Amino acid sequence: MEAPRSDARSSVLRLALALPLACAVIIGALWLGQSLRTYREPAAPPAPSEEPGAQAGASPAPQPLPPMQSIDLPPDVARNAGAPVPNADGTYLVGQTADYKSLAVIRLTADRDALNLKSEVVAAVADTGFLAWMPDGKSFIARGNTVVNTASGKAQMKMNDVFRVDLAGQRTKLGEAWLVSSSLSPDARLLAAFDGDMRLVVIRTDGGGMQLVANDQGGAPSLLGWDGSGAILRFDERGATIHRIPTAGAALRDLPVNGARYIGGITRWSPDRRAAIVSATVTTSAGVCECDRLLTDGVVDMPRDAFAVWVGPHTLLTRASDEHAGTVDALSGARATLNAKMRSEKIRIIAVSLPYVMWLDETKNVAHILDLAKDRDTGVGLNDSPAGAYPLNGGRFLWWRDRSLSILNMSAWWAFYVDAHPTPSPIPQSKDQSAVPAGYVRVERPEGGWSAVMPKSWYRRDAPQHGSEFLSYDPEGMDSSGNLAPAGETRVVLRMENDYGAADLRTFASTYPAGPMGKNDLGADTQVAGQPAYTTTFVSAQPPPWNAPMRIWFLRSPYFVDRVVTVTATNTRMQEVDAIVQSLRFFKPAPPAALTVTRAEVIAKYSKPSFSATRVDRVEAKLVRWKDYEKARGGFRSYTNDPDELTWVVIVYGEIKAQGGRGGPLRVTTPDPNATPQTFKYETHAFSATGAEGGMYGCCGPDGRPTWFDTLVDLAK
Numbered sequence: 001m002e003a004p005r006s007d008a009r010s011s012v013l014r015l016a017l018a019l020p021l022a023c024a025v026i027i028g029a030l031w032l033g034q035s036l037r038t039y040r041e042p043a044a045p046p047a048p049s050e051e052p053g054a055q056a057g058a059s060p061a062p063q064p065l066p067p068m069q070s071i072d073l074p075p076d077v078a079r080n081a082g083a084p085v086p087n088a089d090g091t092y093l094v095g096q097t098a099d100y101k102s103l104a105v106i107r108l109t110a111d112r113d114a115l116n117l118k119s120e121v122v123a124a125v126a127d128t129g130f131l132a133w134m135p136d137g138k139s140f141i142a143r144g145n146t147v148v149n150t151a152s153g154k155a156q157m158k159m160n161d162v163f164r165v166d167l168a169g170q171r172t173k174l175g176e177a178w179l180v181s182s183s184l185s186p187d188a189r190l191l192a193a194f195d196g197d198m199r200l201v202v203i204r205t206d207g208g209g210m211q212l213v214a215n216d217q218g219g220a221p222s223l224l225g226w227d228g229s230g231a232i233l234r235f236d237e238r239g240a241t242i243h244r245i246p247t248a249g250a251a252l253r254d255l256p257v258n259g260a261r262y263i264g265g266i267t268r269w270s271p272d273r274r275a276a277i278v279s280a281t282v283t284t285s286a287g288v289c290e291c292d293r294l295l296t297d298g299v300v301d302m303p304r305d306a307f308a309v310w311v312g313p314h315t316l317l318t319r320a321s322d323e324h325a326g327t328v329d330a331l332s333g334a335r336a337t338l339n340a341k342m343r344s345e346k347i348r349i350i351a352v353s354l355p356y357v358m359w360l361d362e363t364k365n366v367a368h369i370l371d372l373a374k375d376r377d378t379g380v381g382l383n384d385s386p387a388g389a390y391p392l393n394g395g396r397f398l399w400w401r402d403r404s405l406s407i408l409n410m411s412a413w414w415a416f417y418v419d420a421h422p423t424p425s426p427i428p429q430s431k432d433q434s435a436v437p438a439g440y441v442r443v444e445r446p447e448g449g450w451s452a453v454m455p456k457s458w459y460r461r462d463a464p465q466h467g468s469e470f471l472s473y474d475p476e477g478m479d480s481s482g483n484l485a486p487a488g489e490t491r492v493v494l495r496m497e498n499d500y501g502a503a504d505l506r507t508f509a510s511t512y513p514a515g516p517m518g519k520n521d522l523g524a525d526t527q528v529a530g531q532p533a534y535t536t537t538f539v540s541a542q543p544p545p546w547n548a549p550m551r552i553w554f555l556r557s558p559y560f561v562d563r564v565v566t567v568t569a570t571n572t573r574m575q576e577v578d579a580i581v582q583s584l585r586f587f588k589p590a591p592p593a594a595l596t597v598t599r600a601e602v603i604a605k606y607s608k609p610s611f612s613a614t615r616v617d618r619v620e621a622k623l624v625r626w627k628d629y630e631k632a633r634g635g636f637r638s639y640t641n642d643p644d645e646l647t648w649v650v651i652v653y654g655e656i657k658a659q660g661g662r663g664g665p666l667r668v669t670t671p672d673p674n675a676t677p678q679t680f681k682y683e684t685h686a687f688s689a690t691g692a693e694g695g696m697y698g699c700c701g702p703d704g705r706p707t708w709f710d711t712l713v714d715l716a717k
Contacts, residue, residue, distance in 0.1 A: 074121050083388060232247070342359065356372070366379050440454060443468070463495055496557065629712065648688075656699065
């Protein structure tokens, strides 16, 4: 028997979670269940020659990538020396060895499905410091830690060897330079630096030697990098100007600094190298300021509301006073406003991997991702929030905090958490608006057979189980998907839930998980919509900030004999909340959703091997109501799936591998890592037969058949 025995090593994964995404641990569990279903769904329909029910010879379709993968660093890598620096595709990192004496070249073990990526040190490069990755990610530029000109007898700045280091740790000497400041050219063929006499030089990264570019020492060694023409920019404090120095040919026009006393530090060039953000020392009416300034044809003030981050060829990210994100062209000044909002007065941009911007709401310590391509923003529930991040190609980030390191794949994140869960449309307004108070509107949910009034200025969105949410605030772009009401605001949630056999409302309320497990302050019988009701006020047992005082009503609809209508609200805006509850009306509900997924489609899909079912011997499927599946399966309650929803329950028999090592709910392991992984006889799936969201995955059964499956009555027969 499959469950709930611990020796059966069975676990059920709930996929239909709401999206507060409070903890990153949930990421792996959710991804596993979804990918088990998606794995069997090819991008194109099967070819005409393919027969439904094809067995183990079928080629599985590409499965979705996990949204986040944690990196297990080897023990011989230092944990307190900052995050290792990745190459562009994130396959290799450069960090430090645990004794801090060498660079560690770290290779990540390729495993597209794993939620924990293994890594190994493939080379330790002694007496060397990292400078920059080459664009192809197959080598990097480094400096020797030993000063090479101590015996020259000349009064010079200290110079070091410059190396190109391959992934095996082999160093090729490129030249010698004073590396107080250096910069790779846009094509990475040249490294600009200084010699011991503070003169500008370039070093060929292919090993072709070095060249003196400017004999003039030029004052302080403030190297600003390369512009789009291939010229090197250097600040000269003697004339308070920026020299544009070509590697060959005549000198170019200098750029004015417009009052800046010094320009140096890290220069952040736009992708097309037509503009840059520089660090400038300027005198203002408030005194001396170390400020970001914009460099184009000269040094000017940063555009209003702009962050020091590039999100286009020469486009900066902005945030207006109304919280809307936007962009500003650094050359023309043209602006664009997005619908997405950045809801915080204290924002730190962590990293940009286009089209995504990772930013931190420092007030709440919540990380967000702004999707510029699709004009949307979401909190990503990384607890604790990232200390920093590096951009990787493909819309990914390597982010870190304390001693942990992870890769966040935002394309996969949005695809699973947002695109697979589209924003629900509001419930429609009722045709009958008679006797509606001024400033209110009556709305209805036809499938649930109910209507209620709500303030016209409020927001509404669908809730599970024929329900709806009424919000006194705009949830768009808020943390926790807008599920946590701001101070002084309220969120009212109405749902029609399975009563699980409760004989009366008080019995149901006493076991209701969302509420009275906290401190119950008041409970009383009442009447709502002409029906007997029970109401209580309580303080939730959830941790802050989810522990605000709440009110909840329980009643029944005359059209659903085995459901309880619940209305939950924060204990604020009581007048409007009471108006919603007291206006509730019931009517005959619309017919339930019809079957859209056939048995043949189910059998064909699950007959194909997946990364969990590596061999499929046969497949059984029954069409049932969700409530009947919950009752037969036992041990869990969805609280999300509609009780009357048509549901396919599928048993896949064959060779099943538990996916606990890949982020699933199981932790089925063998003591010897080289041993053959334990396999099981079957796995179970349950999902909507009408195209709705939410489902279950069960793994794994050691016996031949789950006995509870026999108790289900197949509605399709």
